[in-house]
Amino acid sequence: MPCRAARRLYKALGRRGIFLAILGVGKTCWGISFIVDPPGTQGLELLTSVCSLRHWAWLWIVCGLITLSSAFLRVGRDWVGYVAALIPPTVWAIAYMAAVIVGNYSRGGFVAVWYLTSHVGVIMWAATVPEYSVPPVPRPARRGKAA
Known part of the structure; x- marks a missing residue:
């Protein structure tokens, strides 16, 4: 039964939808982690000068839920x-x-490049991938009565 449900969900979402679902869950969990156990603020002084990381966590959570819903x-x-998924890592x-x-x-440059490549770059690439870029596997002809 679980396999049937997984196949049905995969068919309903498609490749792009599954990617968005995974991103949405990940971003939401990442935001929740900022609320449950906030990390240090080193390198994030620009953000914490506006409000605390607990408040910025809601950016991750809201964008994650929008991504998941999409x-x-x-x-x-x-x-x-895809736009919602880009916002938190870009910020x-x-x-x-x-x-x-x-x-x-000084380490922030490496962290920024990591966010820009492994998050922003991957999201932008995935947004351009068509749903069905690979042709389906051909099925053998079914035997039947000749008309």
């Missing part, structure tokens, strides 16, 4: 999920780059 939309309308990358420029956190 997984259930049709291809072409799921762009909202974090900007904060870390600002910390490098100001001189507060």
Whole structure:
């Protein structure tokens, strides 16, 4: 029974939807972790000068839920999920780059490049992948009565 449900969900979501669902769950969990056990603020002074990391956690959570919800939309309308998925890592990358420029956190440049490549770059690439770029496996012809 669970396999049937998984196949049905896979068929309903498609490749793009599954990617958005995984991203949405991940971003939501990441945001919740900032509320449950906030990390240090080194390198994030730009953000914490506006409000605490607990408040910034809601950016991750809301964008994660939008991304997850967009997984259930049709291809072409799921762009909202990709935009929402881009926002938190872009904000974090900007904060870390600002910390490098100001001189507060020299390691921030590497963290910013990590966010820009493994998050922003992958999301932007996935947004361009068509739902069915690989042709389906051909099925053998069924035997039947000749008409």
